[in-house]
Amino acid sequence: MNAPEVMEPETRAEDTSWSALSGLNTASGMLVNPRTAEGLSVVLACVGAIAGGIASLPAYVYRRVGKGREIDDGHPVADLIRRGPNRWQTWPDFVEWLVASTLLRGNGLAEMVWDRAGRLVELRPIPWEWVSVQMLPSGRLAYDVTEITSIYGGQGRMRRLLQGEVIHLKDRSDDGLLGRSRLSRAAATVSAGLVIQEFSDAIYRNGANPSGFLTAEQKLSPEQTTSLKDQMDQKFAGAGRAGKIMVLSGGLRWSQMTISPEDAEMLASRRFTTEELARLFNIPPPIVGIWDNSTFTNSETAGRWFAQHTLNGWIRKIETEFNRTVFTAADPRELSLDLAGFLRGDPESRWRSHEIALKNRVLTRNEVREEEGYNPLPDGDNLDPASTPPADPATVPAVEV
Numbered sequence: 001m002n003a004p005e006v007m008e009p010e011t012r013a014e015d016t017s018w019s020a021l022s023g024l025n026t027a028s029g030m031l032v033n034p035r036t037a038e039g040l041s042v043v044l045a046c047v048g049a050i051a052g053g054i055a056s057l058p059a060y061v062y063r064r065v066g067k068g069r070e071i072d073d074g075h076p077v078a079d080l081i082r083r084g085p086n087r088w089q090t091w092p093d094f095v096e097w098l099v100a101s102t103l104l105r106g107n108g109l110a111e112m113v114w115d116r117a118g119r120l121v122e123l124r125p126i127p128w129e130w131v132s133v134q135m136l137p138s139g140r141l142a143y144d145v146t147e148i149t150s151i152y153g154g155q156g157r158m159r160r161l162l163q164g165e166v167i168h169l170k171d172r173s174d175d176g177l178l179g180r181s182r183l184s185r186a187a188a189t190v191s192a193g194l195v196i197q198e199f200s201d202a203i204y205r206n207g208a209n210p211s212g213f214l215t216a217e218q219k220l221s222p223e224q225t226t227s228l229k230d231q232m233d234q235k236f237a238g239a240g241r242a243g244k245i246m247v248l249s250g251g252l253r254w255s256q257m258t259i260s261p262e263d264a265e266m267l268a269s270r271r272f273t274t275e276e277l278a279r280l281f282n283i284p285p286p287i288v289g290i291w292d293n294s295t296f297t298n299s300e301t302a303g304r305w306f307a308q309h310t311l312n313g314w315i316r317k318i319e320t321e322f323n324r325t326v327f328t329a330a331d332p333r334e335l336s337l338d339l340a341g342f343l344r345g346d347p348e349s350r351w352r353s354h355e356i357a358l359k360n361r362v363l364t365r366n367e368v369r370e371e372e373g374y375n376p377l378p379d380g381d382n383l384d385p386a387s388t389p390p391a392d393p394a395t396v397p398a399v400e401v
Contacts, residue, residue, distance in 0.1 A: 030191040030198075034104040037183050040193045042274045045288035046281035047103050053311050054318070055096035057337045064332040072333060076120045077326060085110075085123035097125050098169055099314060103281065106181035107131075108169040109143065111161060112326065120326060123167065133178060140164075141177065167325050169317060186280050193273045200270070217251035228252075282310045307339060315339060 030036070037043045059081050063072040072078060084090045089097070094110070101108035105128040113122035132144040141163040146156060170179030183190055220228065235244065246254060271292070278285050284302035285292070315337045322335040340353075354371075357363040366380035 030194045032183060032187045032190050032194070034181075034183065036194060037104065037190050040190070040197060040277065042193070042277045042288055042290075043190070043281075046278060046283045047100050049283060049287050049306070050103060050281065050310060050314060051096040051099040053306075054099050054314055054337065055092040057315070057339060059091065059095075060336050060338065062334050062336055064334070069334075075333060077322075077333075077335065080120065080123065086125075089125070094123060094125065095318070098167075099318075101125075101128055102169045102171050102179065104181065104183060105129075106171045106179035106184070108167075110167045111145075112165055112167060126166070135177070141168075143168075164325065167321055169321055182280055189273070189276050189280060193270075193277055196270045196273055213255055214248075215253045215255065312339065 038047070061072045061075045061078040061081070062069040063075075081091045085094045098108040098110060107128050109126045109128060109131060111124040111126055112120055113124060115121045126143075126145055130145050130147055132146070134142045134144065136142050143161045143163075143166055144158055145161060146158045148156065171182060173179050214228070214232075235246075248254060274290060275285060278288055278290060284306050286298070286302045287306050319335050319337060326335070327333045340350075354363070354368045358365065358368065361383050364381050364383050366376040369376060369380065
């Protein structure tokens, strides 16, 4: 009888993790990786807008009760949200790091640490560059982590974490197992931005771009040229002397220089590439400071579009990954990120939504006050204002919330 065939683990890190992109050179010869890409201000702004926006949202742990749910402040995850998932990060810091890693590298990974009682006590971020992923014969993923001198130890020591021991947030995947960085999907677009930026820097560093020039009817001697240059520098050079009246004699004429067609084309290319990079991250241009053709009205609309079509998708990814990994099937709990927190900087819209909820008996006055950080009122939990005995209008102010 032949011995059973032993299946070797399938190694996937060579072509899908960031190690494949860390040395990627595009046709322009530019190296594209997270560090070089964030050298572009629009990439930095896009990542900051998404990661920072999600990190700013309130997070709650809910316990399912019948067909409803209620907040569970005593759950270990709720404790991590309050005091921070580890000794070095607050909850917003952790969420911002996890989302930023996913945006730039396609994958965000964090180790779950449990105590002996089976309580989740820590979430440790793991840089994706340290990770090599394998598929085991059982079909589960194994994450081989080689820690490079970190706050958790390291010194090149390798250890294995299994699926179910980590939170793994992924960008869109090609194989359903690992996310693929959008920087690798559109490396040419990122490279174009880097090339234009390097070209602009080289112009200012190496180029000679005077604002104008002087012409004379007769040839000047070297001494006259030097003297004229010194006088121009002393009287008209520098920001503090801008706008001064220039008096010329001896047949001298001043000619203003304008931007060349080549430079104008470079500026247009840079503007186009900036919009392309914003499109790569699904960001409306005003959110990252691109104000061309923008007004206050359409910028406000862009903010709502950003919340609905950009942040909402990432919020759903985070909630689903936590609910699938952290909470077991027998644990009737779930994580929820409240997108209503996006209105914290818009009090008019926030209070208008409260008014609608009160009129339609969706919330009580005390529920609204709790959300706004106020203490409850007597009879404030009454959902039906019609059942409350009317008061003397002369002694009661307008609707109090």
